[in-house]
Amino acid sequence: MFDPMETTTNTPEELSSFVENMRQLTESKKTGRKVEINHSAGLITSWIINEWVYKSRKLPCHARGLFTLNEKIIVRGYDKFFNVDEVPATKYESLKKTSGPYEVTLKENGCIILISGLEDGTLVVCSKHSTGVRPKDVSKNHAVEGERQLKLQLEKIGKSMKDLGSLLYKLNVTAVAELCDDDFEEHVLEYTKDKSGLYLHGLNFNTIQFKSYPMDKVDAFAREWGFIPTAYFIKNDFDSLWDFLNKAAETGTYEGQEVEGFVIRCRENGNDFFFKYKFEEPYLLYRQFRETTRALMRGEPIPEIVAKQKKHNYIIGKYLDFTEALFEKEPVLMDQFNDNHSIIKVRKLFMEKFGLSTNNGMELLSYDKLDEQMKTLSVGEVVYKYVIVPISTIGCGKTTTFSTLTGIFPEWGHVQNDDISKSSKQKLVDRTLAMLRHRDVVFSDRNNHQFRERAQLFKQTNQVRSKYLPANVVIKFVAANFVPNDLSEEELWNVTYKRVALRGDNHQSIKFSEDRKLAESVMEGFVRRFQPLNVEREPDSNFDHVINLSLGKDSSLQNAKKILSELRIITGMEIKLVADTEFQESFEKALGYTPSFTKTFSKPKPEAEAPKKKEKKVTYYGIKVSHPKDLVNTVNGSLTSELWELLKTENLVQKEFHVTLAHTASASTEEGQKVWNGIAGLFGSPQPKNKKQKQVLVDFYCDIQLQKLIFWNKHLVCIEVGVPKFYDSEFNSIDHPPLKQTLHITLGTAGPEIKPVLSNKVLEELAANPALTELDGEEVSTQPIEGLLEKQRCFCFY
Structure with a gap:
């Protein structure tokens, strides 16, 4: 049975001075603002303090969620409290100085609802900063939904809204609850229908200084008034509390259930003091799932989304591949996700695909720790993937060769450097690695005509590969050497020049008939700078295999056949046999390829320039x-x-x-x-x-x-x-x-x-x-x- 505490209030003078201080504080938007809300009882003021201000300065009141009416506090949330290590007051050294008993409550994962009463018994139900229907309402109004669910809850136990409002007014307290209902709005943790509703976790006095009921009385009040009680327990000393919290963080669970963390209620310098202990995982990963899905729906490319993540890049990449395919198959899920629904369903479907328990995110995280597991992997567990790297100049037929092969083997990948503009942040290596996530062979199509370019390939791969691939994936680099080492510079020029001239403008960057002089200049530069493959020195010694190809009339078709033959030996994969007719058909299709993207080169200066206009000066x-x-x-x-x-x-x-x-x-x-x-x-x-x-x-x-x-x-x-x-x-x-x-x-x-x-x-x-x-x-x-x-x-x- 609920046994109330002695009622605590402020004097009218204290409240009048307090409201004036709040008014002065919010005159500038630097600190916060006040919002006036029309209500049947009069004009209610919501005092909104900017979040960062709580950390940086002393305030008249640190309440997060504060409403006044006629210079009287009618609704009061908790004083803003912080996570461990977030501010000086929640550092370990400071927390050791607090006093118990330590009431540890589960941190429910929903939206805050504040409930208070007026003198006539009218209930005031608020979200953090608002109450009632707003003039320009959005699709979801947390205060209105909280009031609706509160009414249903009271009807079930035969009590009225006025009954509750009168009691709360008499006690001068605000009931603080968490609305957890996936049918209304999903967050990170799942709340099935039998677990949804208003979780009561606080009774705060409507006073300037923060003072809150102990949890045993909050629990009794919840049971009398139909709220869902918030689970809690007590630790009598700080050392036992700290030991419990650290052990719980290892699993991210409490009594077998995933929880977001705990709120700890204690005393500091004789006053009520709250702090929170949030688990980093698996909630960081779950939130990443939610936010990266939203980025995917905005049209951001998956490789770019993955590259932005500071943690869990591999598993995020897998998740987004899965989610993209899922949304294509079931677009209604994307619509629901956009409305804050099916967030958990999509996550669970993904976890089911991995054969994991859908309520064990820590198990999922093991997929992102393959670097540690690599030490114990046996040879059979290692996965090999192959990147085919051409050594060539313009006109060697590399793109035609690779397109012929991917026309026959669409499960292999082909990334063309000429499709990437200089202004693009997406590099060739990033695209190649992103494609390797779900392909075993990728042709990374760039000339690589100098040692510098080959060194860059290996260096960039080492820098970013962990963002895309787990540690048990081993990349094998295969050099496709299109320029025989015994070919002279003159011979290389003659062969490639004839091929480019014959091709005309059917190339991303070389438009021979459109600007012959520019084409010759660019080609000449590539041939002059070409450095033949030399596996006796760095960086070419890093190639795992070399396939030496020919360069001449119709060599592209023969080169495609040779690469396929060599890959059968190199990879050990079961690669289907291909008839000559299928090769010929794919080759002719590759020859007919028309690029949709043009990469431009700077034109050489003309020998004689026209008279110049007066030049503007650089500032x-x-x-x-x-x-x-x-x-x-x-x-x-x-x-x-x-x-x-x-x-x-x-x-x-x-x-x-x-x-x-x-x-x-x-x-x-x-x-x-x-x-x-x-x-x-x-x-x-x-x-x-x-x-x-x-x-x-x-x-x-x-x-x-x-x-x-x-x-x-x-x-x-x-x-x-x-x-x-x-x-x-x-x-x-x-x-x-x-x-x-x-x-x-x-x-x-x-x-x-x-x-x-x-x-x-x-x-x-x-x-x-x-x-x-x-x-x-x-x-x-x-x-x-x-x-x-x-x-x-x-x-x-x-």
């Missing part, structure tokens, strides 16, 4: 950050800063980012002139196509190394960066000219009157005095940041 040279959202996400994951949150809230974060390498305004000094001359001499001054064009891209690229976040209070946020490498149009590393002492990316300024160029000022001051903490009367602070933005394109600005 500055820079490096363009190709994916600004990724940079913002990196910053979000690296810091907590009031100034940064302000920039985001006020939409003051720049939409595009760049690094200025040299500015004409800096060329007045001897050092500045040296930097300007070096960059200008390298990039030149390619002219805009029209008067409106301000930015002209050049065929040079740079790596940007993120080094230090810099905050200048009331002014700006920027990142100090380094530029460790320059590349030419073929991504060859080149010696770079002198650079400025400090380089940066301005993320945003606190207003239009503050110009981004001021980043130079704070950087120069910090360079002169690394211990600087104040500039022009405002605080300056720094924070390390890690990240490398590879091969970002350069530009001229006019």
Whole structure:
């Protein structure tokens, strides 16, 4: 039987002062805002504090979910509480200083519902920040659904909404519940019909200072009023609590059921204090399933989605392959997923495919730990996959050869480098590895005419292979050598030139009849730079097998046959026998292939140029950050800063980012002139196509190394960066000219009157005095940041 505590209240004077403090706090959107809601009892105010503010400053009230009416608190949520290690107060050393008993409650996985009563017995049912039907309502209203389910719950036990409202008003408390109902909205954990409903886990006094009922009384109240009681137990001392939590995290379960974690209620300095202990796994993986599926539905390519994941890349790739095929077969599931339904169903279908228990995510995670398992794998458990790498120049017939084979064996893959634009973030190696996930043989179609390109292939594969393939997959690289080693440069030119001339414009990059001079220039460059295969030295010694091919009239068909014959021996796979007629048919189809994508080469300068118009002068040279959202996400994951949150809230974060390498305004000094001359001499001054064009891209690229976040209070946020490498149009590393002492990316300024160029000022001051903490009367602070933005394109600005 429920036995209430003595009622606690605040005086009218305390409440009046409190509401005024909250009003002042939310006058600026920097900290939060207030929303006024029409209600039958009057105008209810919802006080909404920005999430990051809870961590960074002292507030009049730390309640997350706070509603007032006529300067009286009518609904109060918990004080915002944090996960272990999330803030200083939840570090192990701080938690050791708390006092028990420690009430440990299961962390249910739904949406918060706050329930309170008014003087006339009217119930006020709220979500975290809203109550009632909203003027511009969305498809799901958590407060309205919570009220609907509460009414049904009370009807079942023969009690009325007014009964509950009158009691809550008398006690001056808010009942805090979790709405868990997969029919309404799915989250991460599954709630079947028999487990769905309102889980009561708190009774908070409607007071400024946080004070909450102990769990035994909350449990008794839940049983009297038809709520589902939230499971809880008690640990009397901190050491036994900590031991229990760490052991539970190993399985991600409690009493055999997957749970999100626990909320621990205790005392700190004599006051009620809550913290949470969330399990990292399998919930991180489950959330990744949900969010990557949404990315898939937005049309993002699977390899790009997988590459963005910091963990579980292999299993995410498998899941997305499965989900893409599932949605094609059952599009209704995609519609349901988009409405926050079938999230768990899709996950369970995937787990069933693996033959796993659908309520054991930790078992699923073992598939992502194959690096550890590799130590004990026997030979029979190793899976071999094969990448066929051509060694060739333009006109050797590699694409025709490979297309002939994949026409006969569609289960094999063919990735063409000429289909990938220079501006694409998706590299040939990434596409090849992504295709290897579900294919045993992939033709990675690029000329690889130099040692540098072959070395790049092996290096990039080692860097990213773990994102796509488990450790028990062994990649065998097979060199398809299209250029016989005894062929002279002259012979190579004669054979390939005739073949390209005959092909005409039927190629992604070489349009012979359209621009013969350009075609000859490009081909000549490839032949001149060609470095024959040499397995006695690096990197060619890394090839597992070599297939030496011929180069001559109709050699593509013969080469396709030879590759197939050799693959039977190399792979040991049972590869079907192919009749000559089938080979001929596939070969003729490959010859008729018409590319849908054109990759362009820069034209050589004409011998005699027409008179030039007056050239525009470059204002500055820079490096363009190709994916600004990724940079913002990196910053979000690296810091907590009031100034940064302000920039985001006020939409003051720049939409595009760049690094200025040299500015004409800096060329007045001897050092500045040296930097300007070096960059200008390298990039030149390619002219805009029209008067409106301000930015002209050049065929040079740079790596940007993120080094230090810099905050200048009331002014700006920027990142100090380094530029460790320059590349030419073929991504060859080149010696770079002198650079400025400090380089940066301005993320945003606190207003239009503050110009981004001021980043130079704070950087120069910090360079002169690394211990600087104040500039022009405002605080300056720094924070390390890690990240490398590879091969970002350069530009001229006019």
